[in-house]
Amino acid sequence: MTPNTTYFNPIHRDQIVMKQPQIAIIGAGIGGLACARALSMMGITAQIFEQAPKFARIGAGIQMGPNATRVLEGLGLGEDLAQTSFEPRTNLNRVWDTGEVSNEYPLLGHVREKYGTPFYSLHRGDLHEALARSVNAEQIHLGKKLNKIEQHPAQDKVHLSFTDGSSLEVDAVIGADGVHSLVRETLLGPEAPRFTGRIAYRTTYPAKLLKGVDIGESRTKWWGPDRHIVIYYVTKQKDEIYFVTSQPEDANWTTPESWSAKGDLQTLREAYKGFHPDVQAVLAACPDVHKWALFERSPLPTWCEGRVLMMGDACHAMTPYMAQGAAMALEDSVVLARCLDAFKEDDLSKTFKLFEHIRKPRTSQIQLASSANQWMQKATNPDWVYGYNAWEVPLVPNSES
Ligand SMILES: Cc1cc2nc3c(=O)[nH]c(=O)nc-3n(C[C@H](O)[C@H](O)[C@H](O)COP(=O)(O)OP(=O)(O)OC[C@H]3O[C@@H](n4cnc5c(N)ncnc54)[C@H](O)[C@@H]3O)c2cc1C
Incomplete structure (x- = not known):
């Protein structure tokens, strides 16, 4: 059975009417959008269901290493992102108080030459917007919060229900629904992601508020004994900066992850009091800050069951310390699309298992x-x-899986 030859079955009057889609993607985050784009390049039109009623521009930066920009360029976003992204000069690592350099890895020039694609720092909203633009708007269904998935193995179908009362049947489901994934909970049972005992403060703000303080052209991480802060530009014009911290927090703090939860500026400044004056200047100029609990998961026993599969943070959420979470979701998207294209004639559940075997050793x-x-x-x-090429990695089970 090829994915393009099946149709959704009518269920009831509230049914979402779709002409030819066979695969439903849950979540229009970085992974879900990239997956839809990659699938469309293989001739597969998936439909994306996103709980949010509209896309919001979250005040956050994101680093995209060359393994991620290789995916993005292959998806056709290269020119788009080149207009908005900053290319940091180096990956600069400094001691929190003295400013001594513990490591400086060249990025600008070197990464392009060595890995063939750039290292970018950019606004998360610009990345998300570029991905959303790359997908046909009719494929994105906002305000659709999934609340139930049922598989009917005998019929080779998966039944989806949404909180607005609508439902539909599909041939397969890709759960790109993030760290608190309902798809994961359905497949593996309830289990909260592990709170690391740490929180991140983060914000973007206009560079002019620094009033001449120079943050340099690197992506700089200041390493303290039990906390750190990373600072970089998120626009090509260097008119907006971003910082993100990580520091211990009361283990009983239970606020769930939310990109919109506010933090207290005074508490943040207190927490970084002994840090180098350059850090203090960035915190002093900051008008507003968000607070985010850091969660992670151990590698999961499985990513799929039958015709339901997870990708991205849903199955391999990680701490942000390597700036690779979204990169992994991007790599997943391309490898999954290639698998679905290469093994059209195979049973979807077999293809999903193969995808898991290819990707899990790397993400773990x-x-x-x-x-x-x-x-x-x-x-x-x-x-x-950085050397991983999602467009070319062999589609055979990884020997370490
Ligand atoms: C502070 C911080 C900094 C980071 N910095 C970097 C970085 O520099 N580089 C990097 O590569 N990664 C970074 N990451 C990691 C990166 O943000 C994530 O790995 C990435 O967003 C995962 O993408 P995703 O598509 O799997 O999930 P998400 O981006 O979380 O998207 C999930 C989507 O699913 C939707 N959804 C959830 N439940 C439902 C439901 N029931 N029904 C319908 N829709 C639903 C959500 O609304 C959301 O839109 C960082 C993370 C943090 C916390």
Whole structure:
């Protein structure tokens, strides 16, 4: 059975009417959008269901290493992102108080030459917008919060219900619904992601508020004994900066992850009081800040069951310390689309299992390395992370899986 030859079955009057889609993607985050784009390049039109009623521009930056920009360029977003993204000069690592450099890895020029694609720092909203633009608007269904999935193995169908009362049947479901994934809970049972005991403060703000303080052209991480802060530009024009911290927090703090939860500026400034004056200047100029609990998951026993599969944070959420979470979701998208294209004639559940076997060793390795929070602190060879080519990796089970 090829994915293009099946149709959705009518269920009731509230049914979402779709002409030819066979695959439903849950979640229009970075992974879900990239997956829809990659599938469309293979001739497969998936439909995306997103709980949010509209897309919001979240005040956050994101680093895209060359393994991620390789995916984005292949998806056709290269020119779009080149208009908005900043290319940091180096990955600069400094001691929190003295400012001594513990490691400086060249990015601008070097990364393009060595890996064939750039290293970008950019506004998360610009990345999300570029991905959303790359997908046909009719494929994106906003305000659709999934609340139930049922598989009917005998009929080769999956039944989806949404909180607005609508429902539909599809041939397969890709759960790109993030760290609190309902798809994951349905497949593996309830289990909250592990609170790391740490929180991140983060914000973007106009660089002019720095009033001449120079943050340099690197992506700079200031390493303290039990906390750190990362600072970089998120626009090509260097008119907006971003910082993100990580520091211990009361283990009983239970606020769920939310990109919109506010933090207290005074508490933040207190927490970084002994840091280098350059850090203090960035915090002093900051008008507003958000607070985010850091969660992670251990590698999961499985990513799929029958015709339901997870990708991205839904199945391999990690700490942000290597800046690789979204990169992994992007890599997943391309490898999954290639699998679905290459094995059209196969049973979808077999193809999903193959995808898991190809991807899990890599994402598990990065989850564990990220958790250690040592990436680039000292001289580091990033080949194993940056050299991965999702467009060319062999579609055979990885021997380590
Ligand atoms: C502070 C911080 C900094 C980071 N920095 C970087 C970085 O520099 N580089 C990097 O590569 N990664 C970074 N990451 C990681 C990155 O943000 C995530 O790995 C990435 O967003 C995962 O993408 P995703 O599509 O799997 O999930 P998400 O982006 O979380 O998207 C999930 C989507 O699913 C939707 N959804 C959820 N439940 C439902 C439902 N029931 N029905 C319908 N829709 C639903 C959500 O609304 C959301 O739109 C960072 C993370 C944090 C916390």
